[in-house]
Amino acid sequence: xxxxxxxxxxxxxxxxxxxxxxxxxxxxxxxxxxxxxxxxxxxxxxxxxxxxxxxxxxxxxxxxxxxxxxxxxxxxxxxxxxxxxxxxxxxxxxxxxxxxxxxxxxxxxxxxxxxxxxxxxxxxxxxxxxxxxxxxxxxxxxxxxxxxxxxxxxxxxxxxxxxxxxxxxxxxxxxxxxxxxxxxxxxxxxxxxxxxxxxxxxxxxxxxxxxxxxxxxxxxxxxxxxxxxxxxxxxxxxxxxxxxxxxxxxxxxxxxxxxxxxxxxxxxxxxxxxxxxxxxxxxxxxxxxxxxxxxxxxxxxxxxxxxxxxxxxxxxxxxxxxxxxxxxxxxxxxxxxxxxxxxxxxxxxxxxxxxxxxxxxxxxxxxxxxxxxxxxxxxxxxxxxxxxxxxxxxxxxxxxxxxxxxxxxxxxxxxxxxxxxxxxxxxxxxxxxxxxxxxxxxxxxxxxxxxxxxxxxxxxxxxxxxxxxxxxxxxxxxxxxxxxxxxxxxxxxxxxxxxxxxxxxxxxxxxxxxxxxxxxxxxxxxxxxxxxxxxxxxxxxxxxxxxxxxxxxxxxxxxxxxxxxxxxxxxxxxxxxxxxxxxxxxxxxxxxxxxxxxxxxxxxxxxxxxxxxxxxxxxxxxxxxxxxxxxxxxxxxxxxxxxxxxxxxxxxxxxxxxxxxxxxxxxxxxxxxxxxxxxxxxxxxxxxxxxxxxxxxxxxxxxxxxxxxxxxxxxxxxxxxxxxxxxx
Amino acid sequence: xxxxxxxxxxxxxxxxxxxxxxxxxxxxxxxxxxxxxxxxxxxxxxxxxxxxxxxxxxxxxxxxxxxxxxxxxxxxxxxxxxxx
Numbered sequence: 136x137x138x139x140x141x142x143x144x145x146x147x148x149x150x151x152x153x154x155x156x157x158x159x160x161x162x163x164x165x166x167x168x169x170x171x172x173x174x175x176x177x178x179x180x181x182x183x184x185x186x187x188x189x190x191x192x193x194x195x196x197x198x199x200x201x202x203x204x205x206x207x208x209x210x211x212x213x214x215x216x217x218x219x220x221x222x223x224x225x226x227x228x229x230x231x232x233x234x235x236x237x238x239x240x241x242x243x244x245x246x247x248x249x250x251x252x253x254x255x256x257x258x259x260x261x262x263x264x265x266x267x268x269x270x271x272x273x274x275x276x277x278x279x280x281x282x283x284x285x286x287x288x289x290x291x292x293x294x295x296x297x298x299x300x301x302x303x304x305x306x307x308x309x310x311x312x313x314x315x316x317x318x319x320x321x322x323x324x325x326x327x328x329x330x331x332x333x334x335x336x337x338x339x340x341x342x343x344x345x346x347x348x349x350x351x352x353x354x355x356x357x358x359x360x361x362x363x364x365x366x367x368x369x370x371x372x373x374x375x376x377x378x379x380x381x382x383x384x385x386x387x388x389x390x391x392x393x394x395x396x397x398x399x400x401x402x403x404x405x406x407x408x409x410x411x412x413x414x415x416x417x418x419x420x421x422x423x424x425x426x427x428x429x430x431x432x433x434x435x436x437x438x439x440x441x442x443x444x445x446x447x448x449x450x451x452x453x454x455x456x457x458x459x460x461x462x463x464x465x466x467x468x469x470x471x472x473x474x475x476x477x478x479x480x481x482x483x484x485x486x487x488x489x490x491x492x493x494x495x496x497x498x499x500x501x502x503x504x505x506x507x508x509x510x511x512x513x514x515x516x517x518x519x520x521x522x523x524x525x526x527x528x529x530x531x532x533x534x535x536x537x538x539x540x541x542x543x544x545x546x547x548x549x550x551x552x553x554x555x556x557x558x559x560x561x562x563x564x565x566x567x568x569x570x571x572x573x574x575x576x577x578x579x580x581x582x583x584x585x586x587x588x589x590x591x592x593x594x595x596x597x598x599x600x601x602x603x604x605x606x607x608x609x610x611x612x613x614x615x616x617x618x619x620x621x622x623x624x625x626x627x628x629x630x631x632x633x634x635x636x637x638x639x640x641x642x643x644x645x646x647x648x649x650x651x652x653x654x655x656x657x658x659x660x661x662x663x664x665x666x667x668x669x670x671x672x673x674x675x676x677x678x679x680x681x682x683x684x685x686x687x688x689x690x691x692x693x694x695x696x697x698x699x700x701x702x703x704x705x706x707x708x709x710x711x712x713x714x715x716x717x718x719x720x721x722x723x724x725x726x727x728x729x730x731x732x733x734x735x736x737x738x739x740x741x742x743x744x745x746x747x748x749x750x751x752x753x754x755x756x757x758x759x760x761x762x763x764x765x766x767x768x769x770x771x772x773x774x775x776x777x778x779x780x781x782x783x784x785x786x787x788x789x790x791x792x793x794x795x796x797x798x799x800x801x802x803x804x805x806x807x808x809x810x811x812x813x814x815x816x817x818x819x820x821x822x823x824x825x826x827x828x829x830x831x832x833x834x835x836x837x838x839x840x841x842x843x844x845x846x847x848x849x850x851x852x853x854x855x856x857x858x859x860x861x862x863x
Numbered sequence: 864x865x866x867x868x869x870x871x872x873x874x875x876x877x878x879x880x881x882x883x884x885x886x887x888x889x890x891x892x893x894x895x896x897x898x899x900x901x902x903x904x905x906x907x908x909x910x911x912x913x914x915x916x917x918x919x920x921x922x923x924x925x926x927x928x929x930x931x932x933x934x935x936x937x938x939x940x941x942x943x944x945x946x947x
Contacts, residue, residue, distance in 0.1 A: 199899045203892075232925045233901045261926075390891060396898040422928075423911075426921075435915045524930050528916035531932070537919070630893040630935055631919055632900055635928040 140181075140188040141300045142217070143293075146210060146241060147225030148234055149196035150517070150636035152253045152283040156225060157193040158645050159286045160293070167652055176555075184290070185297045192219065198233070200240040201392075202354045205558060214246050215338055220300040223292065225251045225281075228258035228265055229637075231411060235403045239312050242274060243343050247299055250278045251292050257637075261420070262413055270410045284642055312402045314395060317386050321349055321379040328375050329359070336362025348376050349383070350392040422637040426521070435525050442518070443544075446509040450502050450579075457501035465494035484673060492669025492775040499771065503579055504654050506548045511649035515641035520633060527631055533613050534620030536560055536631060539569040543612065546576025547605075550822040552653060553578075554829050564624050567830050571619065571839055572612035574818040574826075577605050580770035584813050587774055591793035592803040600807070608814050611846070668768035672776050675739035676761075682736045688729040695721050734758075734780055753812065753851035754805030763812065769819045804863045808855040815847035871943065873908065874920070874936035881909040882941035889938035897939070901925045907944065 147153040158165075161180025178193040194213060195206035202208050214222060224241050226234040241248045252267055271278040277295050281288035314322070325345035329337055337344045338358050347355035356376070360369050383391040428434055469490050476482040513519045519541060527537025538560055545553035550573055557569045577585075585604060589597035699718040703711055734740050735757075742764065743757030750760045758780045766773035774792075781795040796806075817840055818826070827836040876882055884906050887894050902908065902924055911921040911928060918933045931939075 201895070201899070203896070203899075230925070230927050233927065236899065236901070263926075390894075392891075392895055393898060396895065397903050400898075400901065400903045426912075426928075430912065430914065430921070432913075432915045520930075524914055524919060524921065525916075527930070527932070528914060528918045531918070537930075630896050631930060631932045632893075632896050632935070633930050634900070635921060635930055637928075 138183070138186065138188050140190055141221065141297060142190045142192065142219040143296050143300075144192045144194050144213060144217075144219040144222045145225060146194045146214075146222055146237065147196060147251075147253075148198055148227060148230070148237060150634060151196065151225045151227040151230075151234065153196055153225045154193065155283040155642060155645055156251065156253065156281065156289065157191060158642075158648055159283060159289055160189075160191055165648070184293050187297055189293060189297070197237065199237060200244075201350070202352060208354065211244075214241075214244055218246075220247065221296045222246045222248045223251050223296060224248055225253050225283075228252050228255040229261055229263060231258075231263070231265060232400075232403055232407050235406065236399060238274070238276075239399050239403060242276070242311050243346065245340050245343065248276055249292075249296055249299055250274075250276055251281045251288075252278055253281050253283050255280050256282055264412045266410045266412070270406070273406050273409060284639075312399050314398050318349070318383060318391070318395065318398070321383055321391075322346055324379055325349060325375060328372060332368050332372065333359050333362065336360075346395070348372075349379055350395060351376075351380065351390075422517075425638050426635075429518070430521055430524060439522060439525055442513075446506070449509060450505045454502040454505050458498050461498045461500070465490065465497070469494070480677075483677065484670070487677075488670050488673030489666065491778055492673065492772070493666060494775075499579065499583055500654065500658070502582070503548065504650060506579060507650045507653040508646065510545060510548060511646045511653075512641055515639065515645055515649070517636045517638045520635050523633060524635060531631075533572075533616035534624075535568060535616060536562075536565050538633065539565065542569050542573050543576050546573045546578060548579055548653070550574050550576070550578045550818055551825050554822065554825040557829060567835060568616060568619055568624050570826055570829050571835070571842075572616050574822060574839065574843060575608045575612035575615065575815065577608045577814055578770065580819065581813055583771065583774045584777075585810055587777065587792050588796070588806045588810050591796045592801070592806040600810075604810055604814050607811070611815065615842075665769050665771055668765060668772045669775055671768070672739065672765045672772065675742065676734055676737045676780065678738055682733050684729065684732055688725055691725055692722055695725070739780075749848075752856070753848060754802075754808045754855040755812065755851075756799075756801075756805075758799065759801075759805075759809055763809075763816065766813070767817055767820060769821065770813070773813060802863075804855060804858040807858070808851040811854055812847045812851040815850060816844050817847075818843065871941050872937045873910070873922070873931075873939040873941050874933045876910045876941070876943075878910055878912050881907060881944050883907050883944050885940045885942055887939050889935070893935060893938065897935075900929060901927075902929075902939070908939075908941065 145153055145157055157178060157180070161182055164182060165178055165180040167176060167178050176195075179191060181188055181190050183189070192213070194210040197204070197207045197210050200207055200211045202211070213219070222241060224234075224238050226238060238248075238250065250270070252265060252270075255265060258265065267278040267280060270276075277299060279288055279292045279295050281292055283289075313319070322342065322345045325348050326341045329341050329344055329348075336359050338355060344355055344359060348359075356372075360372065380391050383394060387394045429438055431438075469486060472482070472486055472490065476485070513522065522544070523537035523540050525537075526540040530537050530539050539557070542553045542557040545556050553573050553576065554570050557566050557573065560566045560569060582601075585601045586597075589600045593600045695718060699714055702714055706714060735744075739761050740757065743761035746760045746764070747757045750756070750763070755763070758777070761780060762773045762776040765776040777796070778792060781792065781799050801809075817823070823836060823840065826839050827833060830836065871882070873882065873884075884902060884904055886904060887897055887902070906924055909923045911923050913920045914930075919930045920933060920936055921928055921930050922936075923929075
């Protein structure tokens, strides 16, 4: 007998411990993707429990089910359209009152809902005791106690969910919110119209649809109207909605949605009074004590800056060790392949294209792992919200929300998830503005370029130079933000109503899953975009294979060999060694010259030459131009391209690269100009795709492309020409 | 002392002071957002602290902590309650 699949959706407020519960239930069996059409992260997992396949879906965390933010729309649509067998509403026991607001809305939808009363232990330590039986009875909903971070009650919860799914469904009318008589009358009136004219297109149930219409919910209104052919019926409905809204406005002197929110809280207050007993106000609020320090007037900012500094230190100094191991691993593979395979085009591709290209990028995996480890630590402890709290005033100066700080901070890791995290912003203008300025946050893929260039040309002061580049990136984003805010993206900011959740000890499992998710995105990029990019770059620089050299190198090498051969017989052993090393040096020099010539005459070289006139005024030669062009595929490729173009031996380590760069005639000034260009110019392909998806417009994407490239050129021009003028 | 002054705004409270919400003004989006987070008429609210740059401010309502901008808090009319 095949097992039945039961779909279970997890709903709940942000910070209710929903994700922890989800991680505990599904463990490593998670699939992370996106909700169709939008880029809100969708997590699901299948587990076998109690004789069934349980498909668990983690809905976005929301406070409500109004069509306020994309998260709320996604959560609501899933429940309405996909009809999960059971919805588990995770209720933070220490925030019962607000959690019940979402719960009452779930009850109104008439889905099969079950409450997980989470973290009751924490509530109890704060003197809050909840009578679960009473709550269950009052709302006619099963209630299960869980402690997510200790994995307690999870099995019980799933058992109850399975039982609930298998029970034949009965709509219990009793325990929903009862509004005041006037509102109930208005709901009834709308309900009549709906049942009469729109019986086929009512989402959910007529009562819920009427409530939403009364609240002026345009999504529900459009869904209902879309099923109706006649315009007369549509205007009839709109008229009826307006009439009922006016009726309530006149009675209560306020908008219906406000009155109804108020009444829901009134209903909730009644429930809370019956189920909660608060013991004497003996509570040690650890969070509050932590905040006395972390958001302190004097200490808040220094500590914040220290955390950010520590994060970068950790990422880059600790990350240097595994980086070395990977580097030697790659060069070991490269040597082994070199010895194993006979000379051929395939070997060339494998060695100089794939191993060299991917190898020079994979070394940054440790950096990325550590960076995302830190970021998820900030998120899971609750510090991220404090960072937004501290930064809001500054962000507000650019016309942005404190929450915009989060995508911008994430931008230092990778612009793609950063742009995706701009979803947390409610106002579309805030979102677009944040998305447009995020690429100026120098992502970790650009760092290797700085490390190589600054390392080669600025020696001791490399750290300062890199710091300055990051800083200028931040300043540019602020400037861009201000300019756009006062021109094309004029408008009011979204309200800054944000929860400061209690601090929590992060769970290793959650942090690991989080970190792994992000790193997997990076590895995936390695697997396809970067692999393809490296092969393309290799092909462009290897072909055409029949290059006409300016001289016959093989003949010259043979000549050198013959010349030294003639000297050997008359030399003593010590002289032979000296002669041999002289000979090898001469041959190496010739081979280098040949390599340089073949690169110059390859397709890649021709492409670089073609665009060189554009880059010369900013001090970048054709090799640099080629590296920059290839960087559009992914910024990581800039380094691997430079590796292929500048480095003669199969070596990809940083030392050899620095030496080759210095030998190539690049100066400190042109390196600086190149670094700034890399900071500002076109974001990588994946970021461009993310911008396109998140702004929902090709126009904004094009704007971002043109704006950043122009700005990059202008700034590099000023640096290079200014520097030359000053005599550098 | 339990005197109520009708024109007190939430943004006029100092750190540690408590008040009861009378009404909320401002745009419809702001009002709804505020209501949904539990800042409803009659709810008791305490100003926990102001951010280091004096904006936003942190409030405690129904046992949890929220942040609001000063300009938003200025839309919330309150009456002082005696401190316990």
